[in-house]
Amino acid sequence: MQNTNELNADLVVILGTGGTIAGTAQDAADNVGYRAAQLGVLELVRAIPPLAQRRLETEQIAQLDSKDMDFATWRKLVLRVSEHLARPEVMGVVITHGTDTLEETAYFLQRVLAPTKPVVLTAAMRPATALQTDGPQNLLDAVNVAADAQARGVLIVFSGAVHSAEQLRKVHSYRVDAFASADGARAAVVEEGRVRWLSQLATSRTPFGLGVLNRPLQTWPRVQILMNHVGADGSVVEALLSQGVDGLVVAGTGNGSLSLPLEAALRAAQAQGVAVLRSTRCDAGPVTESDQALPSAGALSPVKARVELLLTLLAAN
Numbered sequence: 001m002q003n004t005n006e007l008n009a010d011l012v013v014i015l016g017t018g019g020t021i022a023g024t025a026q027d028a029a030d031n032v033g034y035r036a037a038q039l040g041v042l043e044l045v046r047a048i049p050p051l052a053q054r055r056l057e058t059e060q061i062a063q064l065d066s067k068d069m070d071f072a073t074w075r076k077l078v079l080r081v082s083e084h085l086a087r088p089e090v091m092g093v094v095i096t097h098g099t100d101t102l103e104e105t106a107y108f109l110q111r112v113l114a115p116t117k118p119v120v121l122t123a124a125m126r127p128a129t130a131l132q133t134d135g136p137q138n139l140l141d142a143v144n145v146a147a148d149a150q151a152r153g154v155l156i157v158f159s160g161a162v163h164s165a166e167q168l169r170k171v172h173s174y175r176v177d178a179f180a181s182a183d184g185a186r187a188a189v190v191e192e193g194r195v196r197w198l199s200q201l202a203t204s205r206t207p208f209g210l211g212v213l214n215r216p217l218q219t220w221p222r223v224q225i226l227m228n229h230v231g232a233d234g235s236v237v238e239a240l241l242s243q244g245v246d247g248l249v250v251a252g253t254g255n256g257s258l259s260l261p262l263e264a265a266l267r268a269a270q271a272q273g274v275a276v277l278r279s280t281r282c283d284a285g286p287v288t289e290s291d292q293a294l295p296s297a298g299a300l301s302p303v304k305a306r307v308e309l310l311l312t313l314l315a316a317n
């Protein structure tokens with residue numbers, strides 16, 4: 001993959017997938033009663049005058065509410081991102097997305113590609129028709145980050161902040177400032193189009209690579225998430241086993257702790273060949289490794305641990 005500073009690399013490719021950023025409502029005062037994924041990515045770009053000064057290309061990859069994101073769209077998206085990044089004239093890729101599963105798509109792209117050029121996801125909490133829509137500023141900021149010389153890897157630009165795919169979490173269901181980096185580890189802020197880096201971007205782990213996606217979609221592993229809570233027993237695990245499951249991520253309490261019956265059920269699943277990862281239902285912090293306990297997902301949130309396990313199982317087959 002080419003270097004960010006490649007000569008003449010001045011093109012930013014914007015890929016549209018839908019979401020509230022492309023949503024419309026009947027009433028401009030209505031911030032919640034809208035339909036996501038109504039406007040094409042080119043319309044979104046045309047609504048932002050400063051973007052006329054940039055060399056841009058747009059492409060509609062999907063048009064969906066990200067609560068319905070699926071493996072087929074993920075595969076199509078990651079392949080197109082990879083193809084665009086391989087073009088010498090491309091300095092970065094921006095992806096417009098819904099906020100609901102943004103962190104899963106971002107983590108998936110990072111772990112498959114670990115790109116050296118920037119791949120910047122952005123979104124909006126309010127539809128394009130809202131009195132104070134947040135989408136245009138977020139998209140403009142995302143393009144500025146994609147064109148920044150220090151940017152690399154999968155980043156998320158939202159509400160003036162830049163997050164890494166590993167740290168990002170959606171933390172609010174309604175507020176415009178809906179995302180945060182776990183443990184306060186924001187990568188940068190965008191101020192009047194300028195990117196001010198706050199921390200060094202972590203070195204990427206070896207990516208899984210596109211090869212793991214070759215398996216037919218209908219044979220991709222089934223990885224489910226369950227939770228420890230007061231009175232948790234093993235019945236959910238047993239129900240999933242009876243339906244057929246390849247991997248289980250448990251969102252444990254605190255440092256990944258599990259009730260006795262839930263732990264026993266998960267160990268029985270593991271003994272039957274089901275891969276198990278233990279994460280935490282806390283908003284931040286790792287699950288520490290222990291030889292006595294089920295495998296830890298480290299500092300990954302349950303949804304990202306599920307992506308990691310999915311890719312691990314795909315790579316193993």
Ligand code: ASP
Pocket residue numbers: 018019020021036064065066067097098099100101123124125126
């Ligand atoms: N349900 C929407 C989506 O994820 C929410 C949003 O984009 O803010 O597509």
